[in-house]
Amino acid sequence: MKRITLLRFCLLMLAAILVMPTDAAIRKRKVKERRNPDSLVVAMLSPEVPVSRKMNTSAFPVHINVTGRVVQIQSDHSQLLPIYNGNGVLYMTARLNKGKNWLGGLPRGRYFINNRPITIN
Numbered sequence: 001m002k003r004i005t006l007l008r009f010c011l012l013m014l015a016a017i018l019v020m021p022t023d024a025a026i027r028k029r030k031v032k033e034r035r036n037p038d039s040l041v042v043a044m045l046s047p048e049v050p051v052s053r054k055m056n057t058s059a060f061p062v063h064i065n066v067t068g069r070v071v072q073i074q075s076d077h078s079q080l081l082p083i084y085n086g087n088g089v090l091y092m093t094a095r096l097n098k099g100k101n102w103l104g105g106l107p108r109g110r111y112f113i114n115n116r117p118i119t120i121n
Helices: 002-019 037-045
Strands: 062-067 070-075 079-085 090-096 099-103 109-113 116-120
Touching: 062 116, 070 079, 070 090, 090 099
Parallel strands: none
Antiparallel strands: 062 070, 070 099, 079 090, 079 109, 109 116
């Protein structure tokens, strides 16, 4: 009985470590995400339940233009914009202001911004 309890505790701690945000150093202010921890733990512990990896989009529409290695993002509202790498893994979260926003410093490669494929040469 103690082994099962210890195993459950270890799996819960591993799940908590995996859920921790890795891009916290990029964002200055924390953004609260609403998650149901019970369903997340069940999905991670049960091999029959698939874990969906859905890419989030911005709350408001944005216009994206790529010029060389710089991305110009036009937004009518202040918002957070998730940027995913070519594998669909969250790369960073950009804080957009109302109007034109310039995003530079992205390494060369393929990205998904608002579910639109972007290539940085």
